Amino acid sequence: MxxxxxxxxxxxxxxxxxxxxxxxxxxxxxxxxxxxxxxxxxxxxxxxxxxxxxxxxxxxxxxxxxxxxxxxxxxxxxxxAELIKAAGEGNPAAGSEQRLIADYYKAYMDEAGIEKAGLKPLEPALAAIDGIKDKTALATALGAQLRADVDPINATNLDTEHLLGLFVAQGLEDPSKNVPYLLQGGLGMPNRDYYLKTDKDMVETREKYAAYVQAILTQAGTPDAAGKAKAVLALETKIAQAQLSIVESEDIHKANNPWPRTSFATKAPGLDWNAYFKAAGLDDQPTFIVWQPATVTKFAALVASEPLDTWKAWLRFHAINENASGLLPKAYDELSFGFYGKTLTGTPKQRDRWKRGVSRTNVDLGDAVGQIYVKQYFPASSxxxxxxxxxxxxxxxxxxxxxxxxxxxxxxxxxxxxxxxxxxxxxYPDTWRDYSKVVIKPDDALGNHQRAELAEYRHQVAKLGKxxxxxxxxxxxxxxxxxxxxxxxxxxxxxxxxxxxxxxxxxxxxxxxxxxxxxxxxxxxxxxxxxxxxxxxxxxxxxxxxxxxxxxxxxxxxxxxxxxxxxxxxxxxxxxxxxxxxxxxxxxxxxxxxxxxxxxxxxxxxxxxxxxxxxxxxxxxxxxxxxxxxxxxxxxxxxxxxxxxxxxxxxxxxxxxxxxxxxxxxxxxxxxxxxxxxxxxxxx
Structure with missing residues (x-):
């Protein structure tokens, strides 16, 4: 925050x-x-x-x-936009950053291809969720979705759709090496106040969110979409109740909570932490800084107390929701904009596709575009x-x-x-991010984003202890x-x-x-x-x-x-x-x-x-x-x-x-x- x-x-x-x-x-x-x-x-x-x-x-x-x-x-x-559109000129070599940029943007702009693919790019993830049979498998699923998608400062990056978010930076008391921070998440709306406040505007927004969750699940052919949507909103309300407010999260002294990995089972019982950390690739980390410890304890208790089917509905909704804007067919895109654009910000019209494509490319291949940008537009004199x-x-x-x-x-x-x-x-920085290991295909918009997001997570995890x-x-x-x-x-x-x-x-x-x-x-x-x-x-x-x-x-x-x-x-x-x-x-x-x-x-x-x-x-x-x-x-x-x-x-x-x-x-x-x-x- x-x-x-x-x-x-x-x-x-x-x-x-x-x-x-x-x-x-x-x-x-x-x-x-x-x-x-x-x-x-x-x-x-x-x-x-x-x-x-x-x-x-x-x-x-x-x-x-x-x-x-x-x-x-x-x-x-x-x-x-000009730089990204020009990146493919001259047929750049496979694996080059120009080729990655060109293929990423091409895939995003291929609306017909995205429409034809439907939910197929998400089928492996949705099938894995359907296959969760017990709470240990649930812990594995929750750990596998952990991403480096939060920072404690930027309020817009705090309430990740994943139950927890990872932030990697130097220790609060030991500046010599990078350590992992775990922060609260789990919500589909901007922050806990949207679930807990009782004024007219918030009540109306919650009603529209409930309708949106149901519409997304219905569009995806989910059985009993209405019942599952109701369960998702009820679970997220409990998650919101467990969260700390922005002001509480701003107190750096309350955030400095080093937990040995081996102590999570006793400090936050209810979640199989061994399975969670193994799936997250963090089972070799000795200690985590838990930013909101009471919240993490309550989250683990919710994993134990809430029905498995509720968690599976929550996972299914978020797997679709986090990709609905621009990466799935138009019906999902329009539903997403209807809530996150029209309802939450009052914006009546969706941004042009090319603008959103430029934005996506800048998020997932930012330094690759940045190198070209500064060469062309930022002289040494400035x-x-x-x-x-x-x-x-x-x-x-x-x-x-x-x-x-x-x-x-x-x-x-x-x-x-x-x-x-x-x-x-x-x-600009003196050293640039290396994207050579990121697989970008000209016909897989959703997969490109997922692989770029996973590469960013692995980049952050690789810094731990160094x-x-x-x-x-x-x-x-x-x-x-x-x-x-x-x-x-x-x-x-x-x-x-x-x-x-x-x-x-x-x-x-x-x-x-x-x-x-x-x-x-x-x-x-x-x-x-x-x-x-x-x-x-x-x-x-x-x-x-x-x-x-x-x-x-x-x-x-x-x-x-x-x-x-x-x-x-x-x-x-x-x-x-x-x-x-x-x-x-x-x-x-x-x-x-x-x-x-x-x-x-x-x-x-x-x-x-x-x-x-x-x-x-x-x-x-x-x-x-x-x-x-x-x-x-x-x-x-x-x-x-x-x-x-x-x-x-x-x-x-x-x-x-x-x-x-x-x-x-x-x-x-x-x-x-x-x-x-x-x-x-x-x-x-």
């Missing part, structure tokens, strides 16, 4: 929508036409910076939202310029630590040591996102996000520092948010704070929690300030650091006035315009309930905590965003 890997825009990256261009129509780098001058900056800075844009912005029919992130995404998507900006912002952070009045010298020394050892990756690669990347270069890796004390800034309007080599520095500079500052600050601050310079879970400093830090965080709890994106639905605390700290601190770095970049000279805007006004407007977004209500509800990030319009209001914003826009105490200087949250 929000601990080991911090994704800058997890929710946005997972629900990417088309966008109207930012259209920086002036030398300032600011979209002047997007500003609504009828709104007072001190009442609603997002409304002021983006109000005119919001009035005319249309969410395309195949998208859940629209906004600046998507302008950048669309540019990357178009480039990726990499160098962004590296210089990162260095400037790190320097500003280091200098800022010296000025923190409440922090003791001992804590400052530790913080500065951590800053000095942060590893920054810009654009030294940690501090330079490992966790995103592909063509991803429009950024990430902080507290365990590695590292940052990744993929090439695809280093594009206008986030980064433009020709733009005024104020705009660049307000947009990509704030993104960089955000990711750096994650090393010092409520979770990152728990890790030392080596990425070890260790308390490096004096008791007094830690108390002050946590009190400041709670002031930010209270501030965000007040925001109400939908009637009766407030942002959970505790759930979004890490991201909000990173926004506040990152913006402050980016501003300090911008001022330093001026070399003591005053910033020019451009288009009637001062340098600081351009800086803060660029920040707010980077977060402009318009989201369908259902998708917004899903984000507020299940994501660690506040919605974009509220991230734009971060400015209210920075003194320079008050100097730039002169808000008065009577205006809504105004905070008394003592109320402004200053953490870093």
């Amino acid at each position: 929000a601990t080991i890997h911090r994704l800058l825009a997890a929710s946005i990256a997972c629900g990417l929508a088309s966008t109207a261009a930012l259209a920086a129509d002036a030398p300032s780098g600011i979209d002047l036409k997007g500003i609504d001058r009828a709104v007072k900056p001190g009442d609603d800075f997002n409304g002021y910076a983006n109000g005119a844009w919001e009035k005319t912005a249309q969410i395309p029919a195949d998208r859940a939202s629209t906004g600046v992130f998507l302008e950048v995404f669309q540019k990357a998507e178009k480039r990726n 990499r160098k310029e962004v590296q210089d900006m990162v260095a400037n912002i790190l320097k500003a952070f280091d200098q800022r630590v010296d000025t923190i009045e409440w922090m003791s010298a001992a804590t400052k020394q530790k913080a500065k040591a951590k800053i000095a050892t942060i590893k920054v990756g810009v654009g 030294p940690v690669d501090r330079n490992e990347w966790w995103m592909t270069p063509q991803t429009v996102n950024a990430v902080n890796l507290p365990l590695q004390n590292a940052l990744n800034f993929p090439a695809a996000i280093l594009e206008a309007p986030f980064f433009d080599p020709k733009a005024d520095p104020a705009a660049n520092y307000g947009s990509i500079g704030a993104v960089i500052g955000h990711e750096i600050s994650h090393s010092f948010d409520n979770t990152g601050a728990e890790f030392d310079a080596q990425g070890r879970l260790a308390n490096w704070w004096t008791p007094e400093d830690e108390k002050h830090f946590k009190e400041a965080g709670q002031k930010l929690v209270a501030q965000y709890n007040q925001y109400e994106p939908l009637p009766g639905l407030h942002i959970n300030g505790q759930q979004t605390l890490g991201e909000n700290i990173a926004d506040v601190s990152g913006l402050a650091i980016a501003h300090a770095a911008y001022k330093e970049s001026l070399g003591g000279k005053p910033a020019p006035v451009i288009d009637g805007l001062t340098g600081d006004q351009r800086f803060f407007l660029a920040f707010a315009q980077s977060w402009r977004s318009k989201t369908r209500d259902a998708a917004l509800r899903q984000q507020v309930i299940g994501d660690g990030h506040s919605p974009g319009p509220y991230r734009a209001q971060t400015v209210r905590n920075l003194d320079p914003w008050y100097d730039a826009f002169k808000p008065t105490p009577s205006e809504k965003l105004y905070l008394d200087p003592k109320q402004r949250v200053r953490i870093w």
Whole structure:
């Protein structure tokens, strides 16, 4: 959820929508036409910076939202499509990465072939489920489906359809080698709240999910589909009741639970763990970190207590469901979109097939596409310029630590040591993933995905017990996102996000520092948010704070929690300030650091006035315009309930905590965003 890997825009990256261009129509780098001058900056800075844009912005029919992130995404998507479609030109050699890319995409785009195959590609898996005769065989089936499809940070990647998910990273207390983490899963809806909340919207969503499960099972010719669907929903409700909430899962200290493999039988009785781990290929692992121990104990008890036929129905549904979107015939695809698209996000139209094909290829053969992407679209000059900006912002952070009045010298020394050892990756990794052992066929879309997913699992398992690669990347270069890796004390800034309007080599520095500079500052600050601050310079879970400093830090965080709890994106639905605390700290601190770095970049000279805007006004407007977004209500509800990030319009209001914003826009105490200087949250 929000601990080991911090994704800058997890929710946005997972629900990417088309966008109207930012259209920086002036030398300032600011979209002047997007500003609504009828709104007072001190009442609603997002409304002021983006109000005119919001009035005319249309969410395309195949998208859940629209906004600046998507302008950048669309540019990357178009480039990726061209690269992927061109990969097969010249009849590349069998086994080459160009051939793998071409064959993967060809198979996905072969709708007639997928239609003709029907459920045949799934028949071996479905037959194996039908053949489960006892609970030991069930444990084997559950272990065989374990995949490396979770991380504890990104809420969208936590609730895997598999009962448990595997995450491989260095130990929390021993950074010398990689260890296996087990995390809760088992749900078909986004998270436990969809099963447990009793408000009208959630009740209606559950009813539609029950109908969807039945429809999928019926389409697959499952006997007594209605009864099995009812059993699946009842089982998933029990799984949800056993799970921890997002906020509970964010507590890193509650997550550090090393269980010897031999102790699972007594700590979590009811599941044949020997059979489970053998099927998962993990029977040689001495110890696991169990992120939610009470949940795993309850899961094992459910394996023992729930009827075998219920588990078999659950396995059958998920075997079909996880492949229904695009990999099975149109009837399954449309059912899947009807629930996951229309119901959960309010999106009325399915994305074009080629767009989904590009997305699938990027997921399963990401580094193969990424190598081609950076050769064509990310020059060394851009990499160098962004590296210089990162260095400037790190320097500003280091200098800022010296000025923190409440922090003791001992804590400052530790913080500065951590800053000095942060590893920054810009654009792309120095080493690439090898796909030579992945079998990709031009006529087997579902099999291609399954083999790629299994190869990723084996890649992760192969790292267990081995030294940690501090330079490992966790995103592909063509991803429009950024990430902080507290365990590695590292940052990744993929090439695809280093594009206008986030980064433009020709733009005024104020705009660049307000947009990509704030993104960089955000990711750096994650090393010092409520979770990152728990890790030392080596990425070890260790308390490096004096008791007094830690108390002050946590009190400041709670002031930010209270501030965000007040925001109400939908009637009766407030942002959970505790759930979004890490991201909000990173926004506040990152913006402050980016501003300090911008001022330093001026070399003591005053910033020019451009288009009637001062340098600081351009800086803060660029920040707010980077977060402009318009989201369908259902998708917004899903984000507020299940994501660690506040919605974009509220991230734009971060400015209210920075003194320079008050100097730039002169808000008065009577205006809504105004905070008394003592109320402004200053953490870093």
